[in-house]
Amino acid sequence: MGKVLEAAGVSKRFLGLQALKEVTLHLEEGEILAVIGPNGAGKSTLLNLLSGLIKPDQGRILFLGQDITHLPPEARTHLGLGRAFQIVQPFPELTVRENLLVGALFGKPGTSRKEGEAWVEEVLHLTGLQSRSEALAGDLTLLEDKRLELARALATRPKVLLLDEVMAGLRPKEAEEAVALVKRIRETGVSILFIEHVMPVVRTLADRVVVLDYGEVIAEGTYQEVAQDPRVREAYLGRRA
Numbered sequence: 546m547g548k549v550l551e552a553a554g555v556s557k558r559f560l561g562l563q564a565l566k567e568v569t570l571h572l573e574e575g576e577i578l579a580v581i582g583p584n585g586a587g588k589s590t591l592l593n594l595l596s597g598l599i600k601p602d603q604g605r606i607l608f609l610g611q612d613i614t615h616l617p618p619e620a621r622t623h624l625g626l627g628r629a630f631q632i633v634q635p636f637p638e639l640t641v642r643e644n645l646l647v648g649a650l651f652g653k654p655g656t657s658r659k660e661g662e663a664w665v666e667e668v669l670h671l672t673g674l675q676s677r678s679e680a681l682a683g684d685l686t687l688l689e690d691k692r693l694e695l696a697r698a699l700a701t702r703p704k705v706l707l708l709d710e711v712m713a714g715l716r717p718k719e720a721e722e723a724v725a726l727v728k729r730i731r732e733t734g735v736s737i738l739f740i741e742h743v744m745p746v747v748r749t750l751a752d753r754v755v756v757l758d759y760g761e762v763i764a765e766g767t768y769q770e771v772a773q774d775p776r777v778r779e780a781y782l783g784r785r786a
């Protein structure tokens with residue numbers, strides 16, 4: 546087991562605000578890692594740095610040992626770093642299958658149409674979207690939307706998947722299904738880093754949890770370990786007041 550993704554001392558400032566301060570963390574091969582923290586802690590900023598939407602002021606991002614700090618998002622996707630967004634972004638006028646084919650063909654340059662179509666069938670099967678494959682993406686329910694967003698990320702054949710609050714807005718029963726799906730994705734050999742506010746989801750899904758507060762890592766460990774950490778309790782309680 547090795548590190549597949551690393552942030553080494555990354556800092557990011559927005560005008561007067563230090564959104565991330567010398568954050569160092571890593572994702573192990575085959576691991577499901579949760580990044581949690583109160584509102585404004587810097588979680589989405591971290592994910593944006595990892596996926597290449599923004600650049601750090603300091604520090605480096607390593608993917609499979611390669612320095613990708615200055616690579617744009619598409620190049621990271623091509624290397625196998627996939628991302629699903631909180632706000633789903635499919636093409637609403639294309640069918641589910643067509644959306645996935647776009648991901649399969651553009652996510653890995655050199656993929657033939659035949660290879661792409663075969664992979665899309667597997668992704669449809671894995672994500673439980675077969676019966677909706679001909680539906681327009683714009684006609685899906687919220688739960689189906691979330692599945693499609695995960696499926697679109699998977700279609701690019703990632704080795705590592707970054708998920709930003711993909712359970713947000715789901716009912717408990719639906720979140721359970723989504724948890725099962727993320728576990729199936731991991732079983733296919735994908736390592737996963739996810740941001741999540743829904744604590745039962747973090748508890749059941751994460752092998753390890755990193756807690757951010759005011760842009761800094763304040764705790765790291767199993768869910769049970771961080772849930773008992775006084776700094777973590779204070780961060781959550783203090784912010785709510």
Ligand SMILES: Nc1ncnc2c1ncn2[C@@H]1O[C@H](COP(=O)(O)OP(=O)(O)OP(=O)(O)O)[C@@H](O)[C@H]1O
Nearest residue numbers: 559560562564582583584585586587588589590591
């Ligand atoms: N593009 C930006 N310009 C200015 N400030 C920003 C920008 N993006 C984020 N911030 C600020 O940086 C801090 C961290 O924001 P971030 O979105 O990373 O937090 P978060 O942990 O994802 O919060 P939430 O749980 O609410 O999604 C916040 O104070 C936010 O207002």
Ligand SMILES: [Mg+2]
Nearest residue numbers: 585588589590
């Ligand atoms: Mg956020």
